[in-house]
Amino acid sequence: MDATGLTSQRAAELLKESGPNVLPAAKTVAQWRKLLGELTHFFAVMLWCAAALAFIGGMPQLGIAIIVVVLVNGVFAHIQQERAQHAAAKLRGLLPADVSVRRDGHILRVHTSELVPGDAVVLSAGDRVPADVVFASASGCAVDESMLTGESEAVSKTSGDSAWGGTFLVNGEADAVVSRTGGNTRLAGIAALTSGTVSPPTPLALELHRIVRLIAAVAMAVSGFFFLVSLLVGIPWRDAFLFAIGVAVALVPEGLLPTVTLSLAMGAQRMAARNALVRNLEAVETLGSTTFICTDKTGTLTQNRMNAVEVFTAAGRVKVRGEGYRPEADIEGAAISAAIRTALAARAASQGRAVLHGSEWTAVGDPMEAAIDVLARRLSGPLPGDAKPARRFAFDPSRRRESVIVGTTLYVKGAPESVLPLCGKSTGSAAEEVETMASRGLRVIAVAVRELPGPQEGWLERPPEEVETGLALLGLIALHDPPRPDVGDVIRTARGAGIRVGMITGDHPATAAAIAREIGLMGSPELVLEGALLPEDEQVLGALLDRDGIVVSRVSPEQKLRVAKALQGRGHVVAMTGDGVNDGPALQEADIGVAMGRSGTDVAREAADLVLLDDHFATIVAAIEQGRATYSNIHRFLTYHLTDNVAELTPFVIWALSGGQFPLALGVLQILALDIGTDLLPALALGGEKPGKGVLKRPPERRHLMDRQLMFRVFCVLGPVEAVMEMTAFSVVLFGGGWMRGDPQDTGLVMAASGAAFSAVVLGQLANAFACRSASLPPWMLGWFTNRLLSWAVLAEVGALAACLYAVPVSAVLGHLPPPPAGFVVAALAVPAVFAADWAYKRLRRSGSSGA
Numbered sequence: 041m042d043a044t045g046l047t048s049q050r051a052a053e054l055l056k057e058s059g060p061n062v063l064p065a066a067k068t069v070a071q072w073r074k075l076l077g078e079l080t081h082f083f084a085v086m087l088w089c090a091a092a093l094a095f096i097g098g099m100p101q102l103g104i105a106i107i108v109v110v111l112v113n114g115v116f117a118h119i120q121q122e123r124a125q126h127a128a129a130k131l132r133g134l135l136p137a138d139v140s141v142r143r144d145g146h147i148l149r150v151h152t153s154e155l156v157p158g159d160a161v162v163l164s165a166g167d168r169v170p171a172d173v174v175f176a177s178a179s180g181c182a183v184d185e186s187m188l189t190g191e192s193e194a195v196s197k198t199s200g201d202s203a204w205g206g207t208f209l210v211n212g213e214a215d216a217v218v219s220r221t222g223g224n225t226r227l228a229g230i231a232a233l234t235s236g237t238v239s240p241p242t243p244l245a246l247e248l249h250r251i252v253r254l255i256a257a258v259a260m261a262v263s264g265f266f267f268l269v270s271l272l273v274g275i276p277w278r279d280a281f282l283f284a285i286g287v288a289v290a291l292v293p294e295g296l297l298p299t300v301t302l303s304l305a306m307g308a309q310r311m312a313a314r315n316a317l318v319r320n321l322e323a324v325e326t327l328g329s330t331t332f333i334c335t336d337k338t339g340t341l342t343q344n345r346m347n348a349v350e351v352f353t354a355a356g357r358v359k360v361r362g363e364g365y366r367p368e369a370d371i372e373g374a375a376i377s378a379a380i381r382t383a384l385a386a387r388a389a390s391q392g393r394a395v396l397h398g399s400e401w402t403a404v405g406d407p408m409e410a411a412i413d414v415l416a417r418r419l420s421g422p423l424p425g426d427a428k429p430a431r432r433f434a435f436d437p438s439r440r441r442e443s444v445i446v447g448t449t450l451y452v453k454g455a456p457e458s459v460l461p462l463c464g465k466s467t468g469s470a471a472e473e474v475e476t477m478a479s480r481g482l483r484v485i486a487v488a489v490r491e492l493p494g495p496q497e498g499w500l501e502r503p504p505e506e507v508e509t510g511l512a513l514l515g516l517i518a519l520h521d522p523p524r525p526d527v528g529d530v531i532r533t534a535r536g537a538g539i540r541v542g543m544i545t546g547d548h549p550a551t552a553a554a555i556a557r558e559i560g561l562m563g564s565p566e567l568v569l570e571g572a573l574l575p576e577d578e579q580v581l582g583a584l585l586d587r588d589g590i591v592v593s594r595v596s597p598e599q600k601l602r603v604a605k606a607l608q609g610r611g612h613v614v615a616m617t618g619d620g621v622n623d624g625p626a627l628q629e630a631d632i633g634v635a636m637g638r639s640g641t642d643v644a645r646e647a648a649d650l651v652l653l654d655d656h657f658a659t660i661v662a663a664i665e666q667g668r669a670t671y672s673n674i675h676r677f678l679t680y681h682l683t684d685n686v687a688e689l690t691p692f693v694i695w696a697l698s699g700g701q702f703p704l705a706l707g708v709l710q711i712l713a714l715d716i717g718t719d720l721l722p723a724l725a726l727g728g729e730k731p732g733k734g735v736l737k738r739p740p741e742r743r744h745l746m747d748r749q750l751m752f753r754v755f756c757v758l759g760p761v762e763a764v765m766e767m768t769a770f771s772v773v774l775f776g777g778g779w780m781r782g783d784p785q786d787t788g789l790v791m792a793a794s795g796a797a798f799s800a801v802v803l804g805q806l807a808n809a810f811a812c813r814s815a816s817l818p819p820w821m822l823g824w825f826t827n828r829l830l831s832w833a834v835l836a837e838v839g840a841l842a843a844c845l846y847a848v849p850v851s852a853v854l855g856h857l858p859p860p861p862a863g864f865v866v867a868a869l870a871v872p873a874v875f876a877a878d879w880a881y882k883r884l885r886r887s888g889s890s891g892a
Contacts (some may be wrong), residue, residue, distance in 0.1 A: 045160035054156035060220035061155040061171055063228050080115040086256050090292060093285045099866055105712055107300065140171040141399035145181065155492040159218040162210050172225045173203040173216035180213030182434050196434050212434060228491030230624065251746055252680075259291040262689075264695050274700040284707070286544045288289050296681050297721065298676060302360075307670040315653040317637065323649035325674065326632055330539055332586075332612040334603060337545040337555055339636060339655045340617055342521045346408050348415040351484065352473050353515035354380055379515030382451045382487040383412045408483070408645040411519050430496055433504040443508055445499060450490040452511055459486035463513040470513060482518040483551065487839025521555070528560045532614050535588065539665070540737030542590040544603055544616070549593040556591050563589020571595035582606035602625035613740070615660065618644050619651075634660055661736070668740070669731035676812045677723040679750055679758070683808050684719055686759025687766050687801045694767065701781060703790045705770040705797040717804045718840045722809035725830035729813060749815070753881065758811065761877040762804035765870035767887025770797035773863035788857065795845055795856040796863030802841045804836055811878035818879045818887065 046054070078084070091106040139151050142160040152170045155161070161170060175181065185207045197203060203216065204226040213515055221227065245540050263284040270280030304325065308318040318324055338344050349356045429444035441454020452459060452798040456474040460467045470486070476485045488511035492499050534541055541561055549568050556562040561728070567584075568591045573582050585606055592603060601615070603628050607614045616623075616630035624647040627633030635648035635739050636655040645651050652659045691705035778787060799839035809830060810819035844850055845858045859867065 041418065045145070046158055047347065048143050050158050051154070051159065054158060055154060056127045058156050059222055062153050063128070063222065063225075069384040075114065084110050084114065086259075086291055086292065090285075090288060095660040103707075105716070109716055114239075122875055125672075129342045130422070142167070146570055148614065149516060153219055155221055156222060158836060161216050162217060164212075168208045169203045169205055169216075169603055171222075172220035172538055173205075174219050175199055175201050175203065176215045176217055178214040179212050181209060181210055181214045233278050234380075255292060255830045256744065259288045259708070262291060263288040265829065266692060269696045270700070275700055283692070283695075287689065291689060295852075296678070298716075299677050299681070299723045299727060300678045302724050303670060303677065304652070305726050307666055307673075307726075311650075311663050311666050314661050314666070315637075315656070316666075317651040317653055319649055319651065323632055324667055324670050326613065327615070327650070327664050328669070328671040329461060330615045330632060330667070331740055332540045332542065332607050332614050332663050333534060333615045333660060333662070334542050334544045334607070334614060334637075335657055336619065336623075337543055337618070338521065339550055339638075340652075340657050341527050341543070341559055341561070342523050342555060344521065344655075346411040346483075346519050346521045348380075348411045348517055349520045350475075350477065350518040351515055352470070352518070354469075357473075362721055370462060378489070379487045379517065380412070380415045382489050382514050382885040383416075383485060384452045408485075408589070410775045412485075414519065415517070420889050431500045434508070435860065439504065439508075441508070443504065445492070445496065445507070448492045448494075448496050448500075450492055450507060450511075452488045452508055456484050456486040457514065459488050459511065461513045462509055463488055464510075466515055470516060473516060475745050477518045477549070478554075480554075482520050482554075485517045487514050487517060488512060511833070523555065524656060524658070525558045528533070529656050531559060531561055531660050533586045533736055534546050534661050534664075537661075539664070540586075540588040540612075542585065542588075542592065544592045544595055544600060546593070546595055550593050550594045551590070556589070562591065563587055567591070567738075568593065574599060578602070578606055578609060582610045586612070598625075600717045601629055604630045615650075616662075617660070618648070619655075619700075623647070631882060650853055660843070665736050666732050667737045669729065670727075673727045673729050675750065676729065677726040678722055678746070679754055680721065680726055680812045681715075681756045681803070682746075682750075682809055683758040683762060683812075684714060684801065684805055686755060687804065688714060688761040690763035690767060703785050703793070705767060705794055706801075707794070709795070710798055710854050710856065713844060713854055714798075714801060714805075718837050719805055721833035721836050722805065722830060725827060725833040726809060726812055728829045729827060753815075757877050757881045758808055758874060761873050762801060762808070763869060766797045766800040767864070769800040769859070769866040769870075770794065771861050772796070772866050773859055776860070776862055791855060791857040792859055795851070796859030796867050798854075798856055799841060799845065799859060799864060799867035802844075803867055804874050806837055807839075807871040807874035807878075810833060811874060814882075818882060819875070824835065 061466050061689045067559045087106050088108050091110070097200075125292075139155065140153055140162040141155070142162065147162055155171050160176070161173060161807040169183070175197050177199055178201070183195050183197050183203050185195055185204065197212075197214065199674050202219070204223075205220075206227040256654070266287045267280050267284035271277060275283070282309045304322065306884075311318050311324065327532075335341060431444050431445040433439075433443045439454070440458035441452055443450055443452040443454075445451075452462075458472070460471060460474075474484050490509075490511050492507075494803075499533040507722065531541055543552055543556050545563055549570055553562065553568045556568075557566075559587075567589075569584070571592060571594045574592070577583065585603060592599075594843040595603070600618070600623065604614050606615050608629075608631070608676050615632040615634055616626050617634040617636070618624075618627050621637035623644050624634075627635060627644060627647040627649075632650060633648035634650045634652060635644040637645065637653040640656045644646055650660075651661060653805065653891065688706060688711045694702055695704045749873070770793045774789065777786065777789040777792070779789060810824070813819060813822055813827065813830070844854060851857060858864075
């Protein structure tokens with residue numbers, strides 16, 4: 041390995057061969073294609089067809105109105121969804137702009153994109169590694185690889201070790217030779233995983249596709265049937281065709297699409313108010329369907345604020361009072377002082393420390409080092425760490441300790457199993473204390489000291505194995521990253537909601553298991569897996585993971601992706617949390633990718649569907665609660681819309697059964713006015729219902745939106761009642777005006793009767809809006825004004841009815857007139873009729889359930 045560098049000429053030749061050191065650009069979808077997608081999905085295509093048929097049938101007003109509905113909804117949905125997935129683009133930002141290289145015998149600063157394999161780069165603490173490299177020489181080097189591996193501790197590097205592009209040196213200096221650049225780097229591999237992972241269709245998308253296809257099939261079949269009936273009764277084919285179009289329009293809930301979109305947007309706004317930022321509207325509902333949460337540990341379940349909670353020396357044990365990073369002077373004792381001073385002197389060069397921001401102390405750098413810093417600040421007097429070390433032996437995973445030489449004193453800090461064997465035979469009580477502390481989930485650090493014989497210079501060139509011997513143990517420091525105060529309660533709430541919770545982390549298995557036990561996440565019997573030992577067979581893996589309280593440690597990006605796929609293969613709707621670059625593919629694969637807003641990387645946030653602004657596990661459960669409420673709300677206004685469709689179709693059925701002799705109670709434009717005029721605001725208000733008290737006390741909804749219960753309520757209870765009141769109001773006006781079967785139709789009389797039928801449907805829907813607020817309770821038990829949006833929407837609906845009846849231009853377009861008093865009285869009776877039918881249905885349901 042040649043670390044002397046290349047010549048400029050050779051570097052230029054290699055640059056032509058290997059290409060620039062940049063990550064391959066992710067393929068992006070043009071904005072116009074995204075907008076086109078919002079205008080051409082199945083439901084939109086069905087409405088486009090209805091508009092075309094309206095123009096063909098000589099009803100341009102209807103065609104224009106339907107087109108406006110599709111365009112407005114498409115543009116609104118596009119605006120809401122326009123948070124493009126740029127995870128691969130964000131990965132490019134992890135590479136530094138410039139880097140120091142040896143070329144032509146000199147150290148130069150060149151742009152990162154100009155690096156080639158074989159280049160000799162010069163790195164120092166704080167530098168981002170510009171490409172995949174191999175260290176030619178390394179002095180006290182440790183590399184933070186957490187962005188790629190999820191491992192929170194920096195990894196010590198020596199000559200011959202490799203480092204990946206995008207990681208960075210937290211301490212030390214190094215000369216390294218570039219091994220891979222651009223698209224061949226490890227970082228590029230993760231970018232390819234992220235960009236190549238296609239998010240699965242959401243449960244809501246699947247349900248809406250199912251509903252739309254069902255409605256389209258029914259609309260086409262029924263309209264075709266009535267077209268044939270019309271021809272059989274002697275109606276000219278052109279009129280029969282127009283009639284069939286009217287039937288199809290009556291069966292298509294034109295207002296459903298904008299109602300779903302706006303309801304999801306309202307749910308997203310409510311989640312944002314609870315620190316959950318939704319980047320994908322359909323994720324609002326998908327959250328409500330979540331059955332398995334795969335959560336990270338640090339910062340989500342814990343506070344990511346490591347504290348020193350106990351100090352043990354030969355003189356005894358001292359428990360540290362107070363948590364957090366505020367350095368209160370509440371520790372005394374010479375022996376304890378020496379132990380902490382030793383730990384501070386031997387801390388990593390990353391300089392983890394506590395700093396004051398305003399009135400709050402926060403950690404900068406490694407949280408463990410910050411905790412030791414706070415502990416040292418609680419003592420008085422000068423600290424050994426104030427002196428500049430003459431030699432530092434960086435932390436090494438094989439040694440599991442680090443040390444420094446200050447003057448003629450060696451200060452050592454590390455894992456007890458690494459330090460205690462170097463301290464002679466008088467460490468029995470300390471070893472027992474380590475076991476006691478570890479059993480309580482504490483992270484234990486042993487601190488020791490050695491006075492070096494002879495001058496300092498004689499020890500500076502020796503390897504650590506020769507220096508770190510004959511140590512005197514000063515004590516043990518127990519550290520704890522406290523769980524979030526309410527995380528245990530939140531986990532119990534999630535389980536009460538039928539959601540399984542598992543910990544998927546890059547941390548050590550013992551650390552992960554201890555925290556899982558402390559917060560009550562660990563299942564029974566306990567099962568802690570390591571990523572490298574996961575079975576290769578996907579079905580076996582799924583069966584192994586599919587249990588509550590599973591803990592998976594030391595996971596790589598590919599393994600985290602496998603976990604998501606394996607659980608999905610078991611039928612789970614998976615929410616996966618993450619914060620690093622390595623989490624991007626898994627976040628995109630999961631049904632719900634959840635990124636950390638505070639500690640997460642841009643890559644994780646851009647790959648996720650949900651961003652937690654406070655990094656709190658409780659926020660996930662709060663978002664699930666709102667997601668379930670949104671699902672229930674969609675169920676509510678779907679019931680509301682379909683009930684209206686029954687009333688809209690009934691006039692056509694009666695007209696057909698009478699052989700065309702009974703006048704048509706409603707026209708196509710009146711139906712459109714009902715769907716996207718009077719009905720829209722109450723439907724939106726139903727989409728804004730707040731979560732009920734028991735929404736997290738039952739399993740996730742796994743039923744179809746259009747289930748048997750909804751179909752029975754729509755087609756056997758609410759819909760028929762509205763239809764009966766509609767046709768009764770129409771008949772009262774028609775027969776009250778002197779019309780008899782077989783008589784020629786009086787246009788004015790039919791228009792007045794049609795106004796009565798229209799009023800009955802609107803007023804019936806007014807009552808239906810209140811009835812649809814609950815599937816089990818009548819509206820008076822919920823409170824008439826507990827949904828303020830619905831109160832205002834109903835007032836607006838009454839105003840719209842008045843405009844449709846009494847504003848002459850509007851009534852002329854719709855083809856009706858204000859009904860006479862008798863017709864209006866019958867229409868008004870639709871309100872108590874709907875309430876009575878709804879109450880009887882709910883009471884029968886409750887009695888049937890209790891009887892069962």
